[in-house]
Amino acid sequence: MQFAYAAYMSLLLLTLAHDQHRWNQSLATSDPFYPSPWMDPNADGWQEAYAKARAFVSQMTLLEKVNLTTGTGWASEQCVGQVGAIPRLGLRSLCMHDAPVGIRGTDYNSVFPSGQTAAATFDRALIHQRGYAMGMEAKGKGVTVLLGPVAGPLGRMPEGGRNWEGFSPDPVLTGIGMMESVRGIQEAGTVACAKHFIGNEQEHFRQVGEAHGYGYNISETLSSNIDDKTMHELYLWPFADAVRAGVGSVMCSYQQVNNSYGCQNSKLLNNLLKDELGFQGFIMSDWQAQHTGAASAVAGLDMSMPGDTEFNTGVSYWGANLTLAVVNGTVPEYRIDDMALRIMAAYFKVGKTIEQPPINMDFWTSDTYGPVHWAAGKGYQQINFHVDVRGDHGNLIREIAAKGTVLLKNTGSLPLNKPKFVAVIGEDAGPNPNGPNSCPDRGCDNGTLAMGWGSGSANFPYLVTPDYALQAQAIKDGTRYESILTNYAWSQTKALVSQANATAIVFVNADSGEGYINVDGNEGDRKNLTLWRSGDALVKNVSSLCSNTIVVIHSTGPVLVTDWYDNPNITAILWAGIPGQESGNSITDVLYGKVNPSARTPFTWGATRESYGTDVMYKPNNGDGPPQQDFAEGVFIDYRYFDKADTPLIYEFGHGLSYTTFEYSNIRVEKSNAGTYTPTTGKTAAAPTFGNFSTNLEDYVFPTNLEYIYQYIYPYLNTSDARNASADPHYGGTAEEFLPPHATDSSPQPLLRAAGRSSPGGNRQLYDVLYTVTADIKNTGAIPGDEVPQLYVSLGGPDDPKVQLRDFDRIRIDPGQTVPFRGKLTRRDLSNWDPAVQDWVISEYPKTVFVGPSSRKLALKADLS
Numbered sequence: 001m002q003f004a005y006a007a008y009m010s011l012l013l014l015t016l017a018h019d020q021h022r023w024n025q026s027l028a029t030s031d032p033f034y035p036s037p038w039m040d041p042n043a044d045g046w047q048e049a050y051a052k053a054r055a056f057v058s059q060m061t062l063l064e065k066v067n068l069t070t071g072t073g074w075a076s077e078q079c080v081g082q083v084g085a086i087p088r089l090g091l092r093s094l095c096m097h098d099a100p101v102g103i104r105g106t107d108y109n110s111v112f113p114s115g116q117t118a119a120a121t122f123d124r125a126l127i128h129q130r131g132y133a134m135g136m137e138a139k140g141k142g143v144t145v146l147l148g149p150v151a152g153p154l155g156r157m158p159e160g161g162r163n164w165e166g167f168s169p170d171p172v173l174t175g176i177g178m179m180e181s182v183r184g185i186q187e188a189g190t191v192a193c194a195k196h197f198i199g200n201e202q203e204h205f206r207q208v209g210e211a212h213g214y215g216y217n218i219s220e221t222l223s224s225n226i227d228d229k230t231m232h233e234l235y236l237w238p239f240a241d242a243v244r245a246g247v248g249s250v251m252c253s254y255q256q257v258n259n260s261y262g263c264q265n266s267k268l269l270n271n272l273l274k275d276e277l278g279f280q281g282f283i284m285s286d287w288q289a290q291h292t293g294a295a296s297a298v299a300g301l302d303m304s305m306p307g308d309t310e311f312n313t314g315v316s317y318w319g320a321n322l323t324l325a326v327v328n329g330t331v332p333e334y335r336i337d338d339m340a341l342r343i344m345a346a347y348f349k350v351g352k353t354i355e356q357p358p359i360n361m362d363f364w365t366s367d368t369y370g371p372v373h374w375a376a377g378k379g380y381q382q383i384n385f386h387v388d389v390r391g392d393h394g395n396l397i398r399e400i401a402a403k404g405t406v407l408l409k410n411t412g413s414l415p416l417n418k419p420k421f422v423a424v425i426g427e428d429a430g431p432n433p434n435g436p437n438s439c440p441d442r443g444c445d446n447g448t449l450a451m452g453w454g455s456g457s458a459n460f461p462y463l464v465t466p467d468y469a470l471q472a473q474a475i476k477d478g479t480r481y482e483s484i485l486t487n488y489a490w491s492q493t494k495a496l497v498s499q500a501n502a503t504a505i506v507f508v509n510a511d512s513g514e515g516y517i518n519v520d521g522n523e524g525d526r527k528n529l530t531l532w533r534s535g536d537a538l539v540k541n542v543s544s545l546c547s548n549t550i551v552v553i554h555s556t557g558p559v560l561v562t563d564w565y566d567n568p569n570i571t572a573i574l575w576a577g578i579p580g581q582e583s584g585n586s587i588t589d590v591l592y593g594k595v596n597p598s599a600r601t602p603f604t605w606g607a608t609r610e611s612y613g614t615d616v617m618y619k620p621n622n623g624d625g626p627p628q629q630d631f632a633e634g635v636f637i638d639y640r641y642f643d644k645a646d647t648p649l650i651y652e653f654g655h656g657l658s659y660t661t662f663e664y665s666n667i668r669v670e671k672s673n674a675g676t677y678t679p680t681t682g683k684t685a686a687a688p689t690f691g692n693f694s695t696n697l698e699d700y701v702f703p704t705n706l707e708y709i710y711q712y713i714y715p716y717l718n719t720s721d722a723r724n725a726s727a728d729p730h731y732g733g734t735a736e737e738f739l740p741p742h743a744t745d746s747s748p749q750p751l752l753r754a755a756g757r758s759s760p761g762g763n764r765q766l767y768d769v770l771y772t773v774t775a776d777i778k779n780t781g782a783i784p785g786d787e788v789p790q791l792y793v794s795l796g797g798p799d800d801p802k803v804q805l806r807d808f809d810r811i812r813i814d815p816g817q818t819v820p821f822r823g824k825l826t827r828r829d830l831s832n833w834d835p836a837v838q839d840w841v842i843s844e845y846p847k848t849v850f851v852g853p854s855s856r857k858l859a860l861k862a863d864l865s
């Protein structure tokens with residue numbers, strides 16, 4: 001046997017579940033699952049796309065298929081990631097580009113509120129509109145795949161650096177956020193990408209090189225060790241919703257799960273995602289998250305991003321290696337065909353046609369002219385066309401951020417009505433003196449916080465600061481207005497807020513982002529849960545002197561407000577999340593009552609950091625080996641943990657006030673006739689192949705009429721000598737020798753009982769509505785307002801959370817009016833995952849439903865028969 005030792009070791013870790021590990025014999029392992037499922041021609045919502053993709057892929061040569069699956073290398077083209085083009089068939093290179101709050105690194109784009117802020121609206125329609133607007137902007141720039149939305153991190157730890165990019169630690173709220181975002185983005189004609197799959201809950205130790213940068217020499221990345229039940233009931237749940245919504249692509253994550261890398265873990269990709277959930281789109285690697293060639297191909301990976309082994313190596317696990325691996329029979333033909341089919345099906349599914357407008361922006365520079373191949377410095381031409389794709393999205397952005405602002409406390413000072421004198425205090429109310437886009441990828445905390453940092457950032461087209469908008473309102477009202485836009489001018493601040501008639505509005509923040517940037521000692525993840533830049537001292541100081549102090553918090557998650565939240569001089573507290581470009585207008589709309597607040601906090605506000613029960617691992621716990629993060633708390637994160645531990649907290653999940661009041665009454669439960677659950681049985685068809693290929697390596701040699709571009713990844717071989725072409729000294733061996741059993745099996749495979757028959761998202765009966773729960777909600781105040789009734793369930797077992805969110809609505813109600821709320825409970829909502837049966841099962845325990853305005857205000861209650 002001759003093959004690369006490193007690859008061999010990864011393969012062993014990948015496949016031999018019971019093999020001994022190098023570091024610690026008791027480490028978690030992942031069972032192999034092969035072969036990799038092929039597309040289902042009859043899958044719901046995919047039939048037409050499948051037919052178009054089959055017709056297209058049937059015309060493709062092997063080199064063209066490899067081109068479609070392999071990125072051209074870091075900075076080789078204009079987008080964050082691109083694959084090779086298919087010039088012969090008129091298909092330009094597909095562009096994979098960031099994402100979560102706006103089109104990254106370009107201009108004349110919008111900056112939207114974060115996913116977390118969108119989640120706080122509890123408004124499906126608004127989340128959908130946000131997705132659609134983002135999909136339109138992506139399309140307008142020539143982006144094929146928008147790299148969002150985010151359900152990993154889910155938010156296991158409140159310190160998690162990228163939690164703001166996603167929605168909420170509650171899987172149902174995140175699942176609805178995923179579903180509405182995917183639908184919106186794809187209706188606009190852009191492919192969405194559900195990421196990061198899965199267990200990607202912290203930034204620390206997600207990449208080996210990054211960890212070296214902050215002083216830890218680990219051999220492999222962190223392993224998230226997650227048991228099967230927790231996986232299904234918590235982390236996989238929102239991905240199931242994304243798949244059910246027809247998401248075109250999924251990005252596998254950097255870290256390992258059970259000591260097998262996210263992008264070559266066959267249990268995750270083949271079993272859970274493609275088989276059980278019936279995912280029909282394609283799986284792309286996170287950037288540099290691929291670690292093997294043939295092994296990742298048979299484990300379910302469909303696209304290598306950005307294509308090179310590591311940035312700018314000029315070599316690839318795929319590209320020429322994939323061409324060779326197919327020709328030499330290691331990777332079966334049906335697998336490369338299935339990769340190409342999945343990519344093209346996702347492409348056609350969103351309504352794209354072969355001819356697409358060109359990419360009109362460049363990620364690597366804002367110059368109008370420059371090298372189209374940035375890394376190589378080749379192809380000088382116009383690369384930025386500065387196309388304005390913003391439409392009228394500013395209005396939507398203003399609305400989402402206002403409707404996503406949570407009124408945590410109000411003793412009567414709000415809404416403001418022509419106040420006599422407003423004093424705005426804090427750096428977080430003002431501009432970054434160097435400009436809103438001055439810090440690369442927003443890696444600093446200067447001025448008002450309207451975006452976190454990392455690849456989830458985008459350039460502001462403008463940023464309306466709170467100071468700007470509040471001053472404009474004050475001038476209109478004849479209010480006296482003064483602002484001090486620094487946290488460090490205490491004597492001046494003291495003199496100002498001590499004056500008679502002051503309404504002091506103190507703006508404070510806490511930031512976080514992605515692990516490749518360190519801001520003030522925070523390696524992506526927050527190092528604490530307190531406010532930044534002396535925010536606590538500022539709030540305490542101002543409120544000790546001003547009896548009408550209003551606090552506005554911009555943050556990427558909860559902060560500790562324990563020391564001051566109940567000071568009677570603090571008359572109101574608002575969480576304005578991560579609002580995007582209209583920040584000042586949005587908060588002004590809420591403070592002055594133009595928007596009656598009704599957002600709900602999408603996470604719990606604990607009294608202490610320890611009270612969350614989970615925390616980021618900041619120091620490796622396994623020597624030089626992969627850090628081991630055991631998700632030992634199971635499904636008990638955020639409010640489920642607080643409820644279980646019966647820990648006092650400050651503001652519970654789902655809490656949020658309004659300027660009016662509501663009364664809940666009259667809960668009713670109606671049972672539907674859904675019939676009994678039938679596990680799926682039967683088999684798939686055998687794996688199809690489309691076309692054929694030559695086994696003569698001469699046919700794959702680099703064409704003489706093509707100019708080689710430095711560091712570019714091609715599907716071609718440098719020579720017809722296989723060993724030299726692969727540049728792998730251990731080239732050789734046979735598939736049987738080093739791929740896991742069944743890895744190349746193309747025979748019909750048994751359908752999983754929890755999987756659907758052609759129904760993405762899993763067995764369609766899981767989504768049957770078993771009960772409808774209704775309640776009456778009356779606006780008992782004097783002004784119209786939106787209310788967010790929430791439906792929770794107790795599944796009744798000793799290992800079940802006290803309550804779990806299952807449905808909600810956001811309803812407009814006029815004063816004196818009573819409106820019914822209708823919540824639905826599906827079979828999945830009432831089930832637990834049974835690891836022994838490998839299916840969802842409704843337990844015998846008595847079940848109870850609750851309706852109320854938050855997770856701890858659940859006065860209405862009924863038993864399920």
Ligand SMILES: *[C@@H]1O[C@H](CO)[C@@H](O)[C@H](O)[C@H]1NC(C)=O
Nearest residue numbers: 023024025026027622628630
């Ligand atoms: C092996 O890993 C387990 C779980 O992470 C840990 O408790 C144990 O101390 C480790 N043992 C050694 C020898 O490192």
Ligand SMILES: *[C@@H]1O[C@H](CO)[C@@H](O)[C@H](O)[C@H]1NC(C)=O
Nearest residue numbers: 029030031226227228258267
């Ligand atoms: C990880 O290991 C746990 C415990 O054996 C198991 O329940 C779970 O299914 C495994 N998950 C994966 C993805 O291998």
Ligand SMILES: *[C@@H]1O[C@H](CO)[C@@H](O)[C@H](O)[C@H]1NC(C)=O
Nearest residue numbers: 063064067083084085086087
């Ligand atoms: C592969 O893609 C590159 C551009 O990215 C293109 O130059 C080349 O012609 C493509 N090869 C094939 C076989 O389509």
Ligand SMILES: *[C@@H]1O[C@H](CO)[C@@H](O)[C@H](O)[C@H]1NC(C)=O
Nearest residue numbers: 212215216217218219624625
């Ligand atoms: C990291 O550890 C490996 C052995 O585990 C060693 O070969 C390498 O030199 C170390 N690198 C650094 C930067 O310390």
Ligand SMILES: *[C@@H]1O[C@H](CO)[C@@H](O)[C@H](O)[C@H]1NC(C)=O
Nearest residue numbers: 315316317320321725726727
């Ligand atoms: C093929 O993959 C190996 C790693 O498995 C790598 O060392 C080699 O450079 C690759 N060859 C090409 C041509 O990219």
Ligand SMILES: *[C@@H]1O[C@H](CO)[C@@H](O)[C@H](O)[C@H]1NC(C)=O
Nearest residue numbers: 321324325328726732733734
């Ligand atoms: C087939 O090609 C792959 C990719 O270069 C290589 O890793 C493997 O060793 C080759 N296998 C055979 C049997 O030549």
Ligand SMILES: *[C@@H]1O[C@H](CO)[C@@H](O)[C@H](O)[C@H]1NC(C)=O
Nearest residue numbers: 433443444445446447519520
């Ligand atoms: C910008 O923020 C950083 C922390 O992110 C801080 O160290 C620095 O002093 C700030 N600069 C200005 C001009 O406020």
Ligand SMILES: *[C@@H]1O[C@H](CO)[C@@H](O)[C@H](O)[C@H]1NC(C)=O
Nearest residue numbers: 418419420421499500501502
């Ligand atoms: C302003 O402050 C003065 C002095 O404390 C007080 O007499 C007056 O009622 C206040 N006016 C308003 C509108 O609050």
Ligand SMILES: *[C@@H]1O[C@H](CO)[C@@H](O)[C@H](O)[C@H]1NC(C)=O
Nearest residue numbers: 520522528530531532533534
């Ligand atoms: C928490 O981190 C922030 C940001 O780095 C820092 O400004 C603050 O001082 C820290 N808080 C404490 C209590 O150390």
Ligand SMILES: *[C@@H]1O[C@H](CO)[C@@H](O)[C@H](O)[C@H]1NC(C)=O
Nearest residue numbers: 487488490534535537538541
């Ligand atoms: C808070 O007040 C104290 C004096 O009481 C002062 O030393 C400190 O600088 C102030 N801090 C802030 C952030 O205002």
Ligand SMILES: *[C@@H]1O[C@H](CO)[C@@H](O)[C@H](O)[C@H]1NC(C)=O
Nearest residue numbers: 543544545546547567568569
């Ligand atoms: C509230 O503000 C008043 C000044 O208006 C001050 O005298 C008092 O000490 C403050 N109370 C608290 C609890 O900070």
